[in-house]
Amino acid sequence: MAQPGAGKRIVLTGGSGKAGRHVVPYLLEKGYKILNLDLVDYPDPKAGVMTLKCDLSDSGQVFNALTSHYGFEGYDEGAPPSPPDAIFHMAAYARNLLVPDNETFRGNVLSTYNIIEAGSKLGVKKIITCSSETVYGVCFSEGDTDYHSFPLEEDYDVDPMDTYALSKICGERTARTFARRYKNDIYVLRVGNVVEPHEYERDFPKHVGQPMTRKRNAWSYIDARDLGQICDLAVQKDGLGFQIFNATNDTITTKETTKDFLAKNAPGTKITREMGEYEAPLSNRKIREVLGFKDVHDWRKYYKV
Numbered sequence: 001m002a003q004p005g006a007g008k009r010i011v012l013t014g015g016s017g018k019a020g021r022h023v024v025p026y027l028l029e030k031g032y033k034i035l036n037l038d039l040v041d042y043p044d045p046k047a048g049v050m051t052l053k054c055d056l057s058d059s060g061q062v063f064n065a066l067t068s069h070y071g072f073e074g075y076d077e078g079a080p081p082s083p084p085d086a087i088f089h090m091a092a093y094a095r096n097l098l099v100p101d102n103e104t105f106r107g108n109v110l111s112t113y114n115i116i117e118a119g120s121k122l123g124v125k126k127i128i129t130c131s132s133e134t135v136y137g138v139c140f141s142e143g144d145t146d147y148h149s150f151p152l153e154e155d156y157d158v159d160p161m162d163t164y165a166l167s168k169i170c171g172e173r174t175a176r177t178f179a180r181r182y183k184n185d186i187y188v189l190r191v192g193n194v195v196e197p198h199e200y201e202r203d204f205p206k207h208v209g210q211p212m213t214r215k216r217n218a219w220s221y222i223d224a225r226d227l228g229q230i231c232d233l234a235v236q237k238d239g240l241g242f243q244i245f246n247a248t249n250d251t252i253t254t255k256e257t258t259k260d261f262l263a264k265n266a267p268g269t270k271i272t273r274e275m276g277e278y279e280a281p282l283s284n285r286k287i288r289e290v291l292g293f294k295d296v297h298d299w300r301k302y303y304k305v
Helices: 020-029 059-065 072-077 101-121 163-182 199-209 211-217 224-236 258-265 285-291
Strands: 009-013 033-038 050-053 086-089 126-132 185-191 242-247
Touching (some): 009 020, 020 033, 059 101, 086 101, 101 126, 101 163, 126 224, 163 185, 163 242, 224 242, 224 285
Parallel strands (some): 009 086, 033 050, 086 126
16 A cells, blocks of 8 residues: 655755654655755764755745755756645744844744745645644743643633744744635644653653643643654645644643643633543644544653553
């Protein structure tokens, strides 16, 4: 049986980063051909993925990169390359305090705008871009603040106070604007705290043993490998126009059930619907119901309580 991605070409930005280096192998296994746009090479030279060094804040470079060969073998095809079948935009300043706030805002907003504009004007029908859990307003808040309600779902009134999250909200609005104008599918993933395979043993004793250290992440996470599945599902699902999806795994990162834990540790926060027994407060219900996401890498497989 042919793989769902067989013959499809994806331009992926930030493929050399923390999440990208796990997303890329998943997509390669599904049959996609990938061009990585990044400032550093993809870490596995045996993967057969070319990295095109690209400043995404330069619109001219972005337009050119989206019509680039995926390797030297492209010159044997006898014609200039066409735009990709899909774009998955992950590249960004990944948090506050990497660079000054104004540069975080400039770089993240402009790169997302350039990717979406160039892709839309070149006729790319599927663009997937990454927002963040931080838009829900607690992750980088000043002091100890509370969420308005649980579960955190895509219709939540996002109100962050930090620059990184603000840059992500601007990206969401950019996606909505261009999807309306060009009638293409632009899906925004509000990505949870990304966990790599080696981090379960290292970090989850603290995450589970001292659960209040995870409040800023809403006691939720996304395994980097499952983010690859989400990208694949988003590429395969056509015709939704502009959409926002929480990109998280299914379950809360606590020993207790969700109901008991929130009643004890967030007693003043409204619960807007009945939640699953161990449902993550940053809920992925929409991505399960609409895209068919299946949680493969539940944290309990890798860290025994």
